[in-house]
Amino acid sequence: MDIAGSFALLLALIVAAYAFCAGIAGIITRRTLLTKSALNAGMAVFFLVTFAVGALEYFFFTDDFSLAYVAEHSNRALPLFYKFAALWAGQEGSLLWWSWLLSTFAFLVLFINRKKHPELMPYVGVVVAGVQIFFLTLNNFVSNAFNVLGAPDANGVLRVASLSDGRGLTPLLQYPEMVIHPPMLYLGYTGFTIPFAFALAALLGRYPGEKWIHITRRWTMIAWCFQTVGILLGMHWAYAMLGWGGYWEWDPVENASLLPWITGTAFLHSVMMQEKRGMMKVWNVWLVFTTFMLCILGTLLTRSGMVNSVHAFAQSSIGGWFVSFLAIVLMICFLAYWKNRDYLRSDNQLDSLVSRESSFLFNNLVLLAGCFAVLWGTLFPILSEWVVGSKVSVGAPFFNKVNVPIAMFLLFLTGVGPLLAWRKTSLDALKRNFAWPLAGGLLSGVVAFIFGFHEFYALVCLILSVFVVLTIFAEFFRGARVLAARENTNLLTAVGSLTMRNTRRYGGYVVHFGIVLIFIGIAGSAFNKDTQAELNVGQSLRIGPYTILCQNFDSTANDNYQSARATLEVFSNGKSEMMLYPERRFFPASGETETIVATRSSALRDLYVVYAGRSPEDGNPVIHAYLNPLVKCIWFGGLVVVLGTGLALVPNRRPAIVLSPVTDRVWGETVPRSAAAPAVGAIQRGADAHD
Amino acid sequence: MKARRKFIVGSAIIIATLISLAYVGYTQSKTYYHTIAELATLQPSALHQRMRVSGYVRNGTIQHLPGHLDFVLEEQGKTLPVSYIGHDPLPDTFKDGAQALVEGNVAPDGHFVAEQVQAKCASKYQASPVPPAPANQPQPGQTSTGSSASYGNGS
Numbered sequence: 120m121d122i123a124g125s126f127a128l129l130l131a132l133i134v135a136a137y138a139f140c141a142g143i144a145g146i147i148t149r150r151t152l153l154t155k156s157a158l159n160a161g162m163a164v165f166f167l168v169t170f171a172v173g174a175l176e177y178f179f180f181t182d183d184f185s186l187a188y189v190a191e192h193s194n195r196a197l198p199l200f201y202k203f204a205a206l207w208a209g210q211e212g213s214l215l216w217w218s219w220l221l222s223t224f225a226f227l228v229l230f231i232n233r234k235k236h237p238e239l240m241p242y243v244g245v246v247v248a249g250v251q252i253f254f255l256t257l258n259n260f261v262s263n264a265f266n267v268l269g270a271p272d273a274n275g276v277l278r279v280a281s282l283s284d285g286r287g288l289t290p291l292l293q294y295p296e297m298v299i300h301p302p303m304l305y306l307g308y309t310g311f312t313i314p315f316a317f318a319l320a321a322l323l324g325r326y327p328g329e330k331w332i333h334i335t336r337r338w339t340m341i342a343w344c345f346q347t348v349g350i351l352l353g354m355h356w357a358y359a360m361l362g363w364g365g366y367w368e369w370d371p372v373e374n375a376s377l378l379p380w381i382t383g384t385a386f387l388h389s390v391m392m393q394e395k396r397g398m399m400k401v402w403n404v405w406l407v408f409t410t411f412m413l414c415i416l417g418t419l420l421t422r423s424g425m426v427n428s429v430h431a432f433a434q435s436s437i438g439g440w441f442v443s444f445l446a447i448v449l450m451i452c453f454l455a456y457w458k459n460r461d462y463l464r465s466d467n468q469l470d471s472l473v474s475r476e477s478s479f480l481f482n483n484l485v486l487l488a489g490c491f492a493v494l495w496g497t498l499f500p501i502l503s504e505w506v507v508g509s510k511v512s513v514g515a516p517f518f519n520k521v522n523v524p525i526a527m528f529l530l531f532l533t534g535v536g537p538l539l540a541w542r543k544t545s546l547d548a549l550k551r552n553f554a555w556p557l558a559g560g561l562l563s564g565v566v567a568f569i570f571g572f573h574e575f576y577a578l579v580c581l582i583l584s585v586f587v588v589l590t591i592f593a594e595f596f597r598g599a600r601v602l603a604a605r606e607n608t609n610l611l612t613a614v615g616s617l618t619m620r621n622t623r624r625y626g627g628y629v630v631h632f633g634i635v636l637i638f639i640g641i642a643g644s645a646f647n648k649d650t651q652a653e654l655n656v657g658q659s660l661r662i663g664p665y666t667i668l669c670q671n672f673d674s675t676a677n678d679n680y681q682s683a684r685a686t687l688e689v690f691s692n693g694k695s696e697m698m699l700y701p702e703r704r705f706f707p708a709s710g711e712t713e714t715i716v717a718t719r720s721s722a723l724r725d726l727y728v729v730y731a732g733r734s735p736e737d738g739n740p741v742i743h744a745y746l747n748p749l750v751k752c753i754w755f756g757g758l759v760v761v762l763g764t765g766l767a768l769v770p771n772r773r774p775a776i777v778l779s780p781v782t783d784r785v786w787g788e789t790v791p792r793s794a795a796a797p798a799v800g801a802i803q804r805g806a807d808a809h810d
Numbered sequence: 811m812k813a814r815r816k817f818i819v820g821s822a823i824i825i826a827t828l829i830s831l832a833y834v835g836y837t838q839s840k841t842y843y844h845t846i847a848e849l850a851t852l853q854p855s856a857l858h859q860r861m862r863v864s865g866y867v868r869n870g871t872i873q874h875l876p877g878h879l880d881f882v883l884e885e886q887g888k889t890l891p892v893s894y895i896g897h898d899p900l901p902d903t904f905k906d907g908a909q910a911l912v913e914g915n916v917a918p919d920g921h922f923v924a925e926q927v928q929a930k931c932a933s934k935y936q937a938s939p940v941p942p943a944p945a946n947q948p949q950p951g952q953t954s955t956g957s958s959a960s961y962g963n964g965s
Contacts, residue, residue: 472816484821488828495832500843510843512862513836520835521828528824651897705902712902732899735879741899 121186124174125265128215131167131222132255134160135248142245146324154241158229161244164251165226168219172206175215175264179205185281188212188264194285194708196678197293204298205288210422210437211264213301217418218254220302220309225251228313228338239331242320250312253444261437287708290680294360300352304376307346308414311379313338314386315411318404322455325462329394335407336390337768343383344764350376351637351757362714362729364649364745366753369518374497375417378490382410385486388479395541396476397466401456402483404463408452413494415445420497471543478536485525492521527579530638533631534587537594556593560586580642584635591628619772626767633763636756643749651731653739654685663746665726666690667699672740680704680713685730685742689719701730701742724748841913846888849916857916863890867929869906883910883922892922904929 138160145154175188179202184190192208193201207216225247232240258264269279291297314335321331353376354366367373386406392399419441456463469476495502496513503511538552564582572578595614603613618625652660654669661667671686684702688695702715719726727745734741842861844852849863865883872881879894892912894900904910904927912924 469813469817471813472820474813477813477817480817481820481824485824488825492828492832509848512841512843514839514841516839517832517835520831520838524831525828703902732902734897735894735900736874736876743898 121174121178121265121267124171125259125263127167127170127174128255128258128263128265131164131171131218132252132259134167135164135251135255138164139245139248139252142241142248146241146245154244157248158233158240158244161229161248161251162226164248164255165222168215168222168255171258171265172215172219175212176203176206179203182285183281184283184285185267185269185279186264187266187268190268190282190285192285192288194287196708197285197288198679200295200298201288201293204292204301207301207305208288208292211258211262211266213305213422214254214257214262214437215264216302217305217309218251218258220305221247221251221254221312224309224313228316232334236326236330236334238324239317239320239326242324242326243316246316246319247312250316253440257437257440261440285708287706289709290704290706290711290713291360293679293706293713294356296352296356296359300349300356303345303352304349307342307349307376308379308418310338310342310345311383311410311414314342314407318407319452319455322404322459322462325459329397332390332393332403336387336394339383339386339390339407339410340764340768343380343387344761346376346380346383347760347764348757350380351754355754358750359716359718360713362716362731362743364647364727364729364743364747365644366750369493369496369515371497372421374493374518375420378494378497379410379413379417381486381490381493382406382413385483385490386410388486389483392476392479398468398476399479400463400465401460404456405452406483408448412445412448412452413490415441415448419445473539473544473549475536475539475541475544478532478539482529482532482536485528489522489525492525493518523576526638527576527583530580530583530587530635533634534583534590537628537631538590552590552593556586556589559589560584574645577642577645580638584639584642587635588632591632594628595625616772618766619769622769622771623767626763626765626769629763629766630760631763633756633759633761636752636759638756640749640752640754640756643752644747646748647745649743649745651741651743653734653737654742655739660742660744662726662744663724664691665696665744665746667728667742667744669740669742670698679708680706682715683730685740687717687728687742689726699726699728701728703730703732720751722751725750846883846885846890849890850888860913860915862911862913863922864909864911865890867904867906867908867910872906883912890922891920892924893917894924894927896925896927898926900927901929 138157140157141153141160142157145151145157175186177183178186178189179193180199182193182195184193188209188211189205192205192212197205205212207213228247229240229244232243267279268282317331317335317338320326321335350373353373357368357373358364358366386403389399389403389406393403419438422437422441469480471477496517500510500512503509534556535553540548560582563585564578567578567581572581595617596610598617599610599613602608602617603610606613606616608616648663650660650662652658654660654667656669656671659666659668666689668688668690669685670688672683673686674681674683676682682702682704684700687699687701689697689699697719699717699719701717704713704715705711706713714729714731717728725745725747727747729743729745731741731743733739840860842856842859844861844863846863846865849857863883865885868882868884868889873879877895879900881892881894883890883892894912895914908929910927910929912922912928913926914922914924917923
């Protein structure tokens with residue numbers, strides 16, 4: 120089975136190389152048959168890599184520890200669920216998993232578009248095959264998951280040795296979310312390959328029109344959604360597993376996942392400028408290129424331990440491969456751009472500072488500034504070592520100082536941007552759209568201030584969040600009111616049908632709402648509290664409204680781990696409220712310990728209790744309790760974002776009806792002053808389909 | 811063109827603000843990383859900076875004392891006495907021979923005063939009990955989230 124898996128991987132590389140070469144040959148010679156066979160080869164890679172992944176899983180499920188990778192990451196006592204997830208526990212398997220996800224995306228793209236865009240797809244096939252060649256080369260020759268344990272005999276024949284049991288999966292990965300978090304993040308990382316392929320293909324082939332940008336946008340949304348979910352699951356995993364009371368530490372690996380997300384977000388916004396006004400073409404192409412390169416960089420940072428060599432105890436040789444690949448990609452992108460730069464000439468110029476265009480420009484400016492700051496801070500140890508010779512790292516204050524104001528500015532734009540007209544917005548329209556939401560936001564700020572809410576950024580975040588939410592609700596309400604009157608339905612039905620008529624616009628609002636919820640949740644961390652105390656049985660500690668009484672310490676063991684557990688009773692206002700059981704687990708197979716946090720989560724706050732271990736001084740058990748407000752908002756906001764993205768991907772149910780023959784308000788020329796005008800305008804803008 | 815100029819001015823203001831904020835954040839949070847061998851060569855002024863030093867815990871040197879915990883780090887033949895003054899429990903992986911990362915600064919007497927100690931169990935990453943694979947030594951168990959695993963051991 121190991122030979123079959125290895126062979127499938129090798130064959131996949133050969134087939135990908137064929138897809139690449141035959142694709143180029145087909146483009147040059149314009150022979151349809153050659154191109155078609157290249158695209159079919161691109162699809163065949165999927166089946167071969169799938170077979171290899173299946174073969175590796177077979178080793179995990181049959182507890183065959185003759186394979187180094189399986190022996191390293193699994194053991195007999197490991198639950199079945201985690202044997203499946205052990206596939207991506209180490210470098211070899213993760214890279215194989217990358218290849219598999221990429222081949223899946225490639226297959227879908229090539230299959231869905233097999234009869235469409237005959238001028239574009241050959242180029243797409245070539246670009247995707249090029250990326251696949253790189254990863255399959257790693258899978259085959261640099262980091263092969265199918266290496267067997269054993270040593271060559273005297274006569275040179277390999278003698279395979281099998282272990283009786285493996286060394287087990289690292290306990291930090293033995294958590295349900297860890298089974299879905301890496302696939303989601305990798306789906307994002309690999310998914311961004313597809314927009315990259317389309318952008319590069321359109322540029323290389325000088326594909327006429329803007330059709331490619333629509334396709335690119337859809338695939339970017341899919342990848343972006345996976346990336347969002349992946350990041351949030353990673354945060355949730357860190358929160359639930361690492362036991363330090365937080366979910367984000369500006370750790371290089373976290374930053375690596377954030378970087379392509381930021382540029383992807385910037386692209387999803389600036390792409391509208393290209394669709395509507397023919398602007399920012401160069402910028403958009405480079406945003407897609409950058410996003411892809413940041414994905415490769417992210418994989419490199421995650422896998423090689425390049426930046427945090429202080430933390431990374433496993434150094435690896437794949438760094439050089441990734442850096443070379445990045446250099447090649449950058450060079451190809453630049454050459455393709457330089458050769459075809461006239462193809463990207465802008466059709467329009469910026470007309471006014473108060474316009475949709477400028478809101479997008481500012482959005483992109485600060486997103487890219489944030490991305491740059493995160494990248495700079497992440498790579499700072501490497502850069503400083505090059506420049507001044509000593510390794511200097513920067514911590515959370517650096518990242519927060521830059522990114523919190525950026526986040527606030529983006530929140531402001533989230534409220535303002537969608538309601539500004541293209542080209543130019545009149546003062547009158549500004550007042551009409553923003554007076555009430557702004558008043559609502561300020562009022563909530565004043566009320567909160569009176570009630571002792573004095574953290575500056577948290578207060579700003581609250582005001583802006585209320586403002587944005589009110590603008591979003593106002594948009595839905597205005598559109599739905601007109602539709603309800605027209606179709607004689609109630610407002611709620613009208614909201615539904617309004618959304619389905621322009622999924623892209625209203626799905627976008629839902630995504631914005633989710634992002635606001637996430638921001639609120641993060642702002643809640645300004646009010647985090649924590650306290651740590653040595654607790655023996657019968658002693659208690661106080662945090663916020665809670666008193667935590669230590670009742671007992673006990674220990675248990677099973678095949679997989681030994682556990683030490685505290686039994687705590689939580690009182691609030693003198694009443695017994697609940698029991699919490701924070702735990703520490705020791706895994707003999709890997710020799711590692713894991714903290715099991717006990718949380719009591721409500722919509723308003725989480726009580727988060729950690730059995731931190733024994734005091735370094737006297738060996739007493741130490742309990743660390745945290746009170747984190749509004750954390751639930753983050754996870755819930757994530758669900759809303761996924762819902763909104765899904766909605767935006769659904770095709771519009773039917774073309775929206777133009778209600779009155781007013782001049783297209785989008786172009787901001789005539790704005791009727793009648794009472795119904797804004798509502799009509801809302802529908803009208805809806806009619807303009809891709810808003 | 812007027813709008814374009816306004817946009818450029820606005821952008822310049824935003825960028826300048828962010829750069830100054832970044833600088834403030836940088837001065838507040840920069841941490842040097844030095845090897846034990848490098849410490850001896852540092853200027854006296856550089857010793858007060860917050861820094862991280864890594865090494866292996868020398869066998870038998872861990873001493874529980876009132877108010878602090880002392881041990882000796884060694885790397886490439888150089889040693890560094892460390893006093894851990896934090897109140898957080900040390901990770902379970904912190905024991906003789908473990909690879910440890912300490913954060914703090916150097917006291918005038920040459921002791922390293924650590925506020926934080928991270929440790930990784932050495933056994934798993936040292937000589938592998940598995941016979942070596944023919945082509946490629948298996949990479950040790952770097953998790954797919956890489957270093958995020960490490961702060962679990964931290965503070």
